[in-house]
Amino acid sequence: xxxxxxxxxxxxxxxxxxxxxxxxxxxxxxxxxxxxxxxxxxxxxxxxxxxxxxxxxxxxxxxxxxxxxxxxxxxxxxxxxxxxxxxxxxxxxxxxxxxxxxxxxxxxxxxxxxxxxxxxxxxxxxxxxxxxxxxxxxxxxxxxxxxxxxxxxxxxxxxxxxxxxxxxxxxxxxxxxxxxxxxxxxxxxxxxxxxxxxxxxxxxxxxxxxxxxxxxxxxxxxxxxxxxxxxxxxxxxxxxxxxxxxxxxxxxxxxxxxxxxxxxxxxxxxxxxxxxxxxxxxxxxxxxxxxxxxxxxxxxxxxxxxxxxxxxxxxxxxxxxxxxxxxxxxxxxxxxxxxxxxxxxxxxxxxxxxxxxxxxxxxxxxxxxxxxxxxxxxxxxxxxxxxxxxxxxxxxxxxxxxxxxxxxxxxxxxxxxxxxxxxxxxxxxxxxxxxxxxxxxxxxxxxxxxxxxxxxxxxxxxxxxxxxxxxxxxxxxxxxxxxxxxxxxxxxxxxxxxxxxxxxxxxxxxxxxxxxxxxxxxxxxxxxxxxxxxxxxxxxxxxxxxxxxxxxxxxxxxxxxxxxxxxxxxxxxxxxxxxxxxxxxxxxxxxxxxxxxxxxxxxxxxxxxxxxxxxxxxxxxxxxxxxxxxxxxxxxxxxxxxxxxxxxxxxx
Amino acid sequence: xxxxxxxxxxxxxxxxxxxxxxxxxxxxxxxxxxxxxxxxxxxxxxxxxxxxxxxxxxxxxxxxxxxxxxxxxxxxxxxxxxxxxxxxxxxxx
Numbered sequence: 172x173x174x175x176x177x178x179x180x181x182x183x184x185x186x187x188x189x190x191x192x193x194x195x196x197x198x199x200x201x202x203x204x205x206x207x208x209x210x211x212x213x214x215x216x217x218x219x220x221x222x223x224x225x226x227x228x229x230x231x232x233x234x235x236x237x238x239x240x241x242x243x244x245x246x247x248x249x250x251x252x253x254x255x256x257x258x259x260x261x262x263x264x265x266x267x268x269x270x271x272x273x274x275x276x277x278x279x280x281x282x283x284x285x286x287x288x289x290x291x292x293x294x295x296x297x298x299x300x301x302x303x304x305x306x307x308x309x310x311x312x313x314x315x316x317x318x319x320x321x322x323x324x325x326x327x328x329x330x331x332x333x334x335x336x337x338x339x340x341x342x343x344x345x346x347x348x349x350x351x352x353x354x355x356x357x358x359x360x361x362x363x364x365x366x367x368x369x370x371x372x373x374x375x376x377x378x379x380x381x382x383x384x385x386x387x388x389x390x391x392x393x394x395x396x397x398x399x400x401x402x403x404x405x406x407x408x409x410x411x412x413x414x415x416x417x418x419x420x421x422x423x424x425x426x427x428x429x430x431x432x433x434x435x436x437x438x439x440x441x442x443x444x445x446x447x448x449x450x451x452x453x454x455x456x457x458x459x460x461x462x463x464x465x466x467x468x469x470x471x472x473x474x475x476x477x478x479x480x481x482x483x484x485x486x487x488x489x490x491x492x493x494x495x496x497x498x499x500x501x502x503x504x505x506x507x508x509x510x511x512x513x514x515x516x517x518x519x520x521x522x523x524x525x526x527x528x529x530x531x532x533x534x535x536x537x538x539x540x541x542x543x544x545x546x547x548x549x550x551x552x553x554x555x556x557x558x559x560x561x562x563x564x565x566x567x568x569x570x571x572x573x574x575x576x577x578x579x580x581x582x583x584x585x586x587x588x589x590x591x592x593x594x595x596x597x598x599x600x601x602x603x604x605x606x607x608x609x610x611x612x613x614x615x616x617x618x619x620x621x622x623x624x625x626x627x628x629x630x631x632x633x634x635x636x637x638x639x640x641x642x643x644x645x646x647x648x649x650x651x652x653x654x655x656x657x658x659x660x661x662x663x664x665x666x667x668x669x670x671x672x673x674x675x676x677x678x679x680x681x682x683x684x685x686x687x688x689x690x691x692x693x694x695x696x697x698x699x700x701x702x703x704x705x706x707x708x709x710x711x712x713x714x715x716x717x718x719x720x721x722x723x724x725x726x727x728x729x730x731x732x733x734x735x736x737x738x739x740x741x742x743x744x745x746x747x748x749x750x751x752x753x754x755x756x757x758x759x760x761x762x763x764x765x766x767x768x769x770x771x772x773x774x775x776x777x778x779x780x781x782x783x784x785x786x787x788x789x790x791x792x793x794x795x796x797x798x799x800x801x802x803x804x805x806x807x808x809x810x811x812x813x814x815x816x817x818x819x820x821x822x823x
Numbered sequence: 824x825x826x827x828x829x830x831x832x833x834x835x836x837x838x839x840x841x842x843x844x845x846x847x848x849x850x851x852x853x854x855x856x857x858x859x860x861x862x863x864x865x866x867x868x869x870x871x872x873x874x875x876x877x878x879x880x881x882x883x884x885x886x887x888x889x890x891x892x893x894x895x896x897x898x899x900x901x902x903x904x905x906x907x908x909x910x911x912x913x914x915x916x
Binding site: 380381404408412438440441444445448495496498499505506507508510511514 | 886889896897900903904907908910911912915916
């Protein structure tokens with residue numbers, strides 16, 4: 172039995188045992204359900220083996236929403252624990268694990284898949300392509316991310332969760348101070364998901380450079396595609412740093428090296444440094460696609476073309492370069508001299524300039540527009556003032572000397588939630604609502620959507636605005652409780668009330684999906700928002716080949732000009748279409764990666780060696796496999812196109 | 824026949840052998856640590872450039888501009904990261 176002791180949880184509590192039972196029951200229910208409804212082969216054929224960018228996008232969305240709720244529950248637990256002074260709901264250890272999990276899940280396993288969900292679904296359609304450049308690699312990216320996320324999520328029931336914060340600074344995260352396997356989970360699961368992200372980055376850069384429709388020059392690309400391109404370029408340059416950093420951390424924890432330790436020549440500040448060399452560009456990886464989504468939505472619902480297209484492109488390119496020049500502002504107080512801090516203060520403040528340009532461009536796009544306040548537009552308009560508060564407090568934090576006051580207080584926590592929630596969560600909800608009809612063939616209910624927006628927007632401000640004040644009064648972040656004499660009580664209670672409001676907002680979104688699935692009209696045509704970019708030129712639902720005839724682009728808003736000015740979009744006749752075959756290898760290989768990661772976490776070397784060999788075997792199999800894809804014949808395409816025309820006529 | 828002879832590749836191959844030999848001298852000659860590292864780093868980067876241009880055909884396709892832009896961007900970021908890290912952890916600590 173000694174062998175199995177390693178899987179025990181170091182700090183058990185009734186809540187964790189209850190979660191174990193719940194997880195077990197859910198898994199059994201899913202297995203029984205799939206068998207009872209005979210869905211195994213459907214699941215395998217249509218989803219697990221798919222290489223279609225649209226289906227992969229939808230799977231990313233499902234995974235991201237699941238993780239949003241996982242991270243959200245963690246957030247509620249934290250706010251409940253700190254709602255009143257000297258609370259005993261969670262003990263210190265459990266609180267550490269909860270805030271660590273919240274951070275990792277929200278950044279790596281919620282925000283990242285959400286941006287890749289929308290990029291996967293939208294980018295190939297926006298550039299008039301049939302799929303991404305490497306469809307099977309795309310499937311591998313998704314499954315690696317998914318297995319990484321699952322591996323991270325089982326940590327709290329097998330072996331213990333990581334507890335050193337989402338930044339996991341060594342030496343705290345080293346073996347001396349974090350003895351459970353928690354940090355191993357952190358290292359391995361992010362490593363596996365990170366490989367997937369890096370592959371996606373290369374895939375999308377190639378797709379956007381090589382597969383645009385004829386006539387679509389770089390400066391005629393839609394803004395979301397531009398931001399996707401730049402985001403993926405940052406991924407390609409930043410993620411290798413994360414890979415190496417995690418690898419060095421793994422060496423320290425599993426193989427006894429002394430890279431980040433305080434003794435034997437280790438450099439105890441190197442982890443923080445390397446982590447933020449990746450971590451700061453990561454912030455822009457999250458925010459840039461959001462900027463793209465807002466640009467599309469604001470222009471669509473103001474019925475105007477985007478103001479200052481060239482300056483928008485220039486500012487995202489500048490942001491992408493500056494994002495690599497500011498990482499020290501995360502640790503001004505680490506002990507480096509004033510010269511370094513001054514340099515990084517200046518670069519940090521400089522990055523506010525291109526961001527400001529974008530804010531003004533959105534405002535000027537709306538100026539004199541016929542603004543329609545749909546749900547996506549509400550999120551976009553709500554984003555502007557909230558994000559500006561985040562940006563202004565960011566400049567405050569960027570001043571190195573002032574940062575000594577703000578560092579590691581709730582002021583910082585309030586600041587980054589004021590940037591990430593409007594900058595990522597609002598954008599993803601806006602984008603999801605906006606592209607939902609293209610994905611699923613019906614609209615989400617506007618009335619419930621607006622209720623959800625107001626609950627989220629108000630709940631968000633009530634949760635996080637008080638933290639600016641408690642932070643300035645000295646409440647440190649990551650502190651699991653505080654005394655009544657500190658006076659933090661009332662404002663923290665207000666935060667908790669706001670968090671409940673946020674939870675109601677998200678519950679309303681779930682209800683909205685259920686309600687709209689049952690009651691929404693399916694007769695919405697292919698372009699319900701009267702939008703401007705190419706993805707709306709496809710049929711709804713989008714055929715597996717996307718476009719029967721490749722569009723020819725002659726202007727920035729080719730689809731809009733096609734609708735309003737009669738500029739031709741589809742030329743020539745229908746030809747047979749080459750499509751990639753489905754494959755189960757990405758899924759199988761990612762399952763092996765899961766076992767591989769698990770073996771490393773618990774230092775089980777025999778399975779680790781076997782799975783390493785199996786991973787290489789999968790790659791060798793791919794190298795020698797002959798797979799030329801297949802062709803869809805012209806008659807079949809004409810038949811599907813005709814059906815959809817009949818459908819469109821009936822709907823008119 | 825001359826246009827069939829892969830002149831550039833053969834030259835590149837010879838040049839990379841020369842670079843390897845130059846790097847190997849560090850082991851056989853008795854040089855100081857600093858000089859040795861300088862030789863190793865210089866030959867390594869030249870070697871990488873030879874491989875990229877000569878054998879991975881970096882400049883031969885129509886996306887030449889994109890490929891070189893990528894490489895230069897990568898180099899710029901790597902240099903910023905290395906010298907930034909040195910500034911933070913060594914020179915200004």
